[in-house]
Amino acid sequence: MAVIMKEDSISPDEMINMLYKESGLEAISGVSRDMREIEAAANQGNARAALALDAFCYKVKRYIGSMLMVLGGCDALIFTGGMAVTVLLSDRNLFKERQK
Numbered sequence: 114m115a116v117i118m119k120e121d122s123i124s125p126d127e128m129i130n131m132l133y134k135e136s137g138l139e140a141i142s143g144v145s146r147d148m149r150e151i152e153a154a155a156n157q158g159n160a161r162a163a164l165a166l167d168a169f170c171y172k173v174k175r176y177i178g179s180m181l182m183v184l185g186g187c188d189a190l191i192f193t194g195g196m197a198v199t200v201l202l203s204d205r206n207l208f209k210e211r212q213k
Contacts, residue, residue, distance in 0.1 A: 114132075138165050138169060141161060141164055141165040142154065142159070142161050142164070142166075143159075143162070144162050144165075148166075148169070149195075152166060177190065
């Protein structure tokens with residue numbers, strides 16, 4: 114980070130803003146960091162929003178797989194709140210492969 118800050122003349126506050134507000138899902142989707150808005154854009158054919166959803170779902174599946182290997186399995190996996198609504202109950206269910 115220090116190299117980027119030096120080369121691009123970015124202040125610490127600008128770097129913090131970039132890391133927390135202008136990266137991740139918002140940077141990939143080009144839409145928002147709100148999953149509801151990203152999903153709506155993806156359903157309207159926005160390829161970057163679809164990529165952001167795919168990347169997010171892949172990362173969640175990877176973390177679940179990692180934890181299951183360490184734990185040796187589990188009896189139940191419970192998602193709550195926005196995660197349950199956005200990722201599990203949506204058209205792009207986390208555990209379904211997306212149609213290409």
